[in-house]
Amino acid sequence: MNMEDGLCLTLGLPGRNEPDTESCYKNNNNNNNNKRSQPEYNDDSIESKGSSIAKESDMDTAPAPKSQVVGWPPVRNYRRINFQAKKVETESGIYVKVSMDGAPYLRKIDLKVYKGYPELLKALENMFKLTIGYKGSEYAPTYEDKDGDWMLVGDVPWEMFIVSCKRMRIMKGSEAKGLGCNV
């Protein structure tokens, strides 16, 4: 759906102007422009080559190297790649509560079951008998992250989302205006 008229609901931070040509639900690991950086997922751990921005150590006398460090620490590539996968796979089921404004009781869903945002939203739509994301919808899916902040679902890469999401809330009404999602 196009967004140029500003009335369409998109899943992005309010006030963002650039056209979202790429669906934000695409399952990609790249950090998009407006993402907040999560401390545990800095470039160091995602890059498979292990290059990292040189960091000055506390009491050293040597100058910080000017360029990124390839091949350090000396760990072979296939061992590095495994690390990413492990963060998610060792948990058996990630159950989070989902509340919807106005609904009498909460539901619980297993985030591990879904491969990405599109499936998740579809499941929520089925569960709560509503439609998220078409023009005029007043619903916005939000979640509470590990820091206790309420965030809009869809900003961060999927893998990051499922490990940081503690619970979800489907917002409705005036709070939801300007937010929403673009499936």
Add this chain to the structure above:
Amino acid sequence: MSKNSTSIAGSGPGSGTGDYFTPYPDEVLENVLENVLVFLKTRRDRNAVSLVCKSWYRAEAYTRSDLFIGNCYAVSPQRVLNRFKRIRSVSLKGKPRFADFSLVPADWGAHFTPWASAMASGYRALEKIYLKRMSVTDDDLAMIAHSFANLKELVLVCCDGFGTGGLSVIVSQCRNLRVLELNEDEVSDDEIDWISCFPSEGTSNLESLCFDCVECAINFDALERLVARSPLLKKLRLNRYVSIGQLYRLTLRAPQLTHLGTGSFGQFEGDNQELDSRASFAACKSVVCLSGFREIAPEYLPMIYPVCANLTSLNLSYANINAEQLKPVIRQCHKLQVFWALDSIGDEGLEAVADTCKDLRELRIFPLNPSENAEGLVSEVGLLAISIGCRKLESILYFCQRMTNAAVVAMSENCPNIIVFRLCIIGRYRPDRITGQPMDEGFGAIVKNCKKLTRLAISGLLTDQAFSYIGQYGKLVRTLSVAFNGDSDTGLKYILEGCVSLQKLEIRDSPFGDMGLQSGLHHFYNMRFVWLSSCRVTRQGCLDIATRLPKLVVEVFRRDEEEGGERDDFVETLYMYRSLDGPRADAPQFVKIL
């Protein structure tokens, strides 16, 4: 063993007691020698023998069956074939070790092809091929399959350039194949069902099948049938595309296994297998070496309890488990000699290892998160615990974020049998966590107290003093790895002048330059190779060495394959090695040979 000839040298016809007539002393001697030399297996002994005199040289060359070439460019295939005629087993190593860490461009070299072609005509009876860090193509594998009818063992370690297509040719054509081991190779997925290409009729002679590094799905039914008809199969290492349910089925088929790589050790979607968790590993009464756990579901770990008491080797280095998950397992592993794990087990996990594994010889702890900014999960606490609990330790590889001299000194005193000491403090230039001092004293203690030390890798904040210690005490050190250490050329000078046994020297990102390098002129011919990258060596300095030592091949290159090999004023990578046959003909454009 043929009969002992007792004929006396020089005796005339009719007086000898042997079956043959040998009038000449030299021939007698050679025949006797050949019969004796058959018993000499080690390279060192054979090399010594070959130096005695021409006749001994000939006899040795005639009877050598195992060929080991530590650097494929040190000698040409033709020279090898001219000297040794009856080789049954070949071991060949190619790329420098730093290629493992992306420091060598992909097309640098170490091609197996010229060796394959030469041996195809010269060593038709070849039975065993062992290759490490070589570029092996599918065509090479096809050539192997077609040329060596007697091939029994093929072991490829850290190789690349081939795929499942090449594998399919090997397994279908090599009818005598007993051992196929793929270890940390990069194998391309040619979408060929290579497992099905093993001969499908009759019993197979397969003793070892290791394909844990092959990153593509396999035909499980074909694998199960293969295992079922391989009564001699002792080693089986599965890749991560084999689920725990499938693993279970395989162990029922092969209760005689001694070495097992468990594959994923997790469940796949749609895997409805009702697992009788106690039964499956109880069937494997002979398993002494366990590895795999590529995508472990930790709740299944108790399945291995029945085999723990017999284990001498356990590799959990792909399993992100914590101390609590490790303890119930490790507490039963009283016989463990080799243990590999991730630092996710923490200092607490290491303490548990130290408590139980009194026979431990080799420990490797890899970082879960290989980044300088990561939280340190193991520290000097774990190292100290190991040193106290595992006195028989011989080999250690330990990644950590911080370390103290005290812990390293303690290890040097508690574990005098250490032969390999590789400590990697991931944060570069990090000093002693508690005192703020450089790590000189710790490494100094290691070289001083561990009198059998032959391999050393250093890290952390180190001054030239550390190198002084290494040069002074490291008389048996053959392999030394240096990274982001040292103050000046003096450090390198200490090493090259002091370490008389040094064979392999690899240094990166350290302030060593031409002057330091010069101090090794007397020794470079005795070494297998010297690697210096991102140091302060100039082109002129390298040229000097090349001129003074004509039998040394001096290669200069840049990782990004820019021609010339220099970055600013210095050479980016210097890789030099002795060679009997001069510079190699297959050097790519970006490699400059001086």
